[in-house]
Amino acid sequence: MAVADFVKSAGESFRVGWKIESNWTDPVLFATYQVIRPLASLLIVAFIVIIGASVGASANSAFYSQYLAWLIVGNAFYAFVLQIMLGMAILVHVDRTRYEVLKNIYISPGTLHPYVIGRGLVSVVNGAVSVILTLLFSVAIFNGLLHMNIPLNLLGVNLLMLFPGVILGIISLLAIGYMLCAVNIVSNRMEFILGDSVSGIFFLLGGVIFPIALLPSYVQPISNVLPITFLLNTVRESFGLLPTGDYMTDLAYLALTTLVTLIVGIAVFRLAEQRAKKLGLFDRKSEY
Amino acid sequence: MKRDLSIETKSLRRLFKGIPGKGDVVALDQVDLEVHDDEIFGLLGPNGAGKTTLIKILCTLLLPTEGQALIKGMDVVKRASQIRRIINLVSGGETPGYGILSVKENLWFFSQLYGLPRDFAKDRISKLVDQLELQDYLNTRMSKLSTGYKQRLNLARGFVNDPAVLFLDEPTLGLDVLSARHLRTLVKDWIRTGGKTVLLTTHYMAEADQMCDRVGIINRGKVLACDTPQRLKTKVTGGATWKIEITPSLSELESVKSIPGVIGLSTTDNIETGVTTLKLVLEEESIMSDLLSKIRENGSKVLNLGKSEPTLEDVYISLVGTGME
């Protein structure tokens, strides 16, 4: 398939995805998924930290406000993970059973690839909106409302450091989303737990709310091969919140893990596609 | 004159894993089929005969277990991506499309999956919308369309890439008489534009008779006969079928069916009048006396008896054994 055709199909899939799944037209849904949900989970953790710091005898306020900034940034950018995992985990299921479009998309020249990418990009945009709003609300709440002076300067972010990391991170998340689609193509029973469980694992092991060094030593190796770990490192470095970190090393690891994820993602997808053709699964109805 | 082949299968076989312990299901068994350019080819067969399975293989949705399937000389396994450009599939009873998008938006989406240039795509969509009389629903959400109009949209989607080979799997399922006729006319007009081929499955004998240049009858994965409807009628039934009206209906249908020389039997009950019509294809006329006495033994009275012109249904009955409900 020519690149131009691929881009066209992906672009149109993005537009369709935007129309069918975006919550823009419904302010309540929009607020719930894009703002309240990520913000709520952030606030819970943040207040635990704040309370912990205030009851601790040797509370070092500089240390804690630094940690809060670290936490806020990690939580905000975790929205990409959440949106992409949840979005892509149900894509195939919904298209196959509710819209019955999967087989007709599959028999078009690009098969499912431009479609899955286009739809995945909708989640990326949703994630980006969520990230920005979470950051803005956090600054407004902690620094504006509570006068906590958290070292979170949104205007001082080094964008030249931020973008390469975020772009690579998104590619790796899309590749993982590809794997979730693949699982769904061959299995009709996983769609509701898949997105939650994978994003949950990344939440715990990816250094979102506490540093990886605090994890038990036997799970740290897992953290150290997850792209999300290095994505958050590069993001925090571009916010100036990881003084001990080495940006170039983290970026290199991110690139490497992204590449591996991409290769595995495409391979897994191909396998699923092959299996679906063997068993006749593209037009399978729900098994419930 | 030998026309080019649009669809060709060679000893095509497809197995599915059956219930554990019961062995595999043979959905297609040594199917050799040739469909030519400019032809509407109909596949008739009972539920589970393998019609959809064949279409899925030809549409690159399913792999064959053995044998080969070709579209325009291209192998469906090896050259799937070239094939996808020139085919499309419309399945009856399905509404592929996004409910919250309008007719226009749905068609536009699929046109872009085929990479049609913008103006060209707009043009084609507006033509299709005219042909399918969807003008008034252009901006209506798909979810608000009636079954018939959804099916029209589905058909428009099937035409959107102007495929060289169009697969229609029970396209008139659930349509009212007029809509079904409209759809049939449309497909026939389309094939006249030249260079097109349609492979259609249906459970409606009249539809196959009226639309198809040739018909294949398939049962349990095997193609039992394949010819023009006219030739099938004379060849298979020997030119004579019988129609017997009786009352009350037979309690022991099997005993009649099992009389040697009865090739096919179908029954239709008229609930209002209590009259049952038997349609029979017999090996020879002499069997009739056996048959009539069996009917009387059953306690039924013969009201009417006559020879009738064979129909495609008779062909079907004699090959498959039972009529279609």
Ligand SMILES: Nc1ncnc2c1ncn2[C@@H]1O[C@H](COP(=O)(O)OP(=O)(O)OP(=O)(O)O)[C@@H](O)[C@H]1O
């Ligand atoms: N994905 C599948 N897995 C297992 N068995 C299958 C699968 N698809 C079809 N079959 C079996 O293959 C056989 C042929 O089915 P197919 O759908 O091709 O029949 P059909 O002629 O289209 O019937 P109908 O008129 O009911 O649509 C059936 O016995 C069916 O149960």
Ligand SMILES: [Mg+2]
């Ligand atoms: Mg079928």
